[in-house]
Amino acid sequence: MRLNTKIMLPIAVILIFIFLVFFYLVLGLYKKGALITTQNNNYERLTELSQRLAAEQEKTEYSLLLYLINKDPKALEDIRQSDNAKDSEVDAAKTYIQNEELRKLLADYVKSRDSISIYRDKLVSDINSGDNNSINTSYGEWHKRTDIIREKIKAFNDSNKKYLSKNTEFYNDIISEFIFTTAVVLIIVPFALMAFYYYIKRHVTNPLIRLTRFVSKQNKKATNLNFEYDQSRVDEIGVLNKKFTEMSERIRNSQSELETQVMERTAELSKKNSFSDAVISSVGDALLVVDNDGKITLVNQAFEDVTNFTKEEAIGNKFYDLVEAYYEDGTMLSENERLISRARDGLDSRYTMENQVYYKRKNGELFPVAGIASAIKVEGEFVGGVIVFSDITKIKQMEKAKSELVSMAAHQLRTPLSSIGWYIELLESSEDNLTSNQRNYINQISKGNYRMVEMVKSFLDASRIELGTIKLEKEEFDLLNIVEEEIKEQAQKAIEKNMNIKFTPDRGVPKVFGDRNKIRMVIQNLISNSIKYSREGGVVDISVKNKDNNKIIFRIEDRGHGIPEEDQQKVFSKLFRSDNIKDIGVEGTGLGLYIAKNIIERSDGKIWFESRENIGTIFYIELGSNQ
């Protein structure tokens, strides 16, 4: 409620109260006036009565005189009638007379009249007797009494008049009192109150309102206007204005100080912000941040470039819904397979060349992607994630070109290698006599050629895997057979190293489901490795066992050089060869296990190992049966 309203309200209440009082007074005056009017009417009636009584008195006296003169009985009759009329009038008056004094005067008159009737009757009898002396005496007595009655009537009349005029005067007083009250209540009081209100308004509320308006304007526009006020004022409002001005001056000063500080800080911050913005935006890979619902909250320029979605289209949308992800075979990744879900669940959250995951651009085009997601955690709670990814189309093309080159080169190498190999054979089988030295050299050339041929074979297998041209058959076969055949095949090498191969087959093993030739290649590689990396006279332990109902485990253990712990993670990577093996001069391409892992994993199997340097290595393969 505004200040003015607050002041107005009690004033209005007071006004209403005054008006009520006024109406109450007016009502009282009206009642009083009405009473006076009734009284006046009574007085007037009584005056008329006294006049009639006086007239009747004269009539009676006149009738008695007439009787005295001519003894007319009619005169006596008149007197009697007059008396009756007077009595009835007096009785009537008694009913409405209210004034005690008048009532007494009327009673006096009645008493005098009662007493005069004796003297009148004596006079009448004297007149009838005819004795003049008695008549004179009686007449004198009667007449004396008539004077008294006249006086009584006159006194009554006078008193009446006196009250009437007194009442009229009182009535006039009431009227003037009414006029005065009206004037006071209806004119002077409201004016006085209004004047009071304006006085308060001018000296208290208006300065306060001005101050309020100034403050609110200041707040809204933050202007630096000066507050103008009547400086001559020394009362509380004046002091308030003065103190306010001082205070606002101080605020303004500290505000400008603060503004300067804020500007400095903002400049600093924006420098920092624009720096981190610049960093994010200049990250060459697409970068996005999602909240715990998977909704995008931030993307960089590379994201827009790679996906063709603008920042506005991206932000607020779920990353899963916006950018669809597919496997190479065209099946869509489920939500749980998406990077951010994997990061949230603490799983490996990377897409690499091997994953072969494709994202869909806005125009529907698919592109191969490499990326990594990291979970953002606050106090252990998952609140979102950062994903960085890139379009690896070009890298893939390059990789493909590289693999194709390797494949082509390897193919081309086969022809000259065949030439070398076959001419060596011709040389060996020639009937010309060769010296033992010459035969030895030829043998060395032959060995070198064989190694080269093996290398080319491995390169071709690896490049086929990379190009995806390798196709795995799905067939049922006996793993035991393959293992037995391979052991026989490589027995010669074991014998050369004076080694012992132990094979423990579990005859109840079910048949394996997969590509027979490729899996044979893997088995061959593992057996060959275990012989290669064992010491002279070592032992290789091979077993094939049934695990559960539909899993077959191939296990091969050697007591060879083992794999150093620091190299164990890299064992399955392409072209990797451990230093301890290179040192002892065992030949190899570093492709065998890379190929093996690819083949086994593509056959829905698992390959792993346990190894300790200088103790030995155990490799395991787990494959599924058809069941």
Place this chain on the structure above:
Amino acid sequence: MEQEIEKQNAEIQEQDCVEKEVITKKPLVLVVEDDLLLLEAIETMLRKYDLDVVSARSVERAFGAPIKDEEVKKVTVDMIQKAIKHLADLERVKLVWLDHNLIGKENGVDFVKKLKANGGKWEKIPILVVSNTSDVELRKKYLDIGVSHYFVKAENRLSDIVTKVKSLVENKNN
């Protein structure tokens, strides 16, 4: 092309009596290989195993010695004689040693298809593919269209392949 081959076959039959005189007792192997070095090694080894060899470096030439040499641009008597001899030899071929990649547009697969299309005795002649490709698909394709064996060059000893050739040819004779 096929019509041409039929025509040639007809001509061969006409001159049958003349050609029979030149026939040796040794089984003849047709070697289709584009690399001259390899071809020479193969021929040498086959001869060592007492086999006769006729060779070509392209599908076109495998089916007939050229009557018209593109380089010379004229037909000589020698050329005609060579062509006639080649056709006579073809009649005697007991086995084909085939490479996949050859000179010209056509490759080993095309050769096998043409050979099989001729029907008759050609259908039964064993074909050995000796290629530098170890591609599983290609191997499967050759075996599907009726090739007896598939060898990857360099991964096999020449004597092993030739032993195989020898055994196949001799089985044929029996």
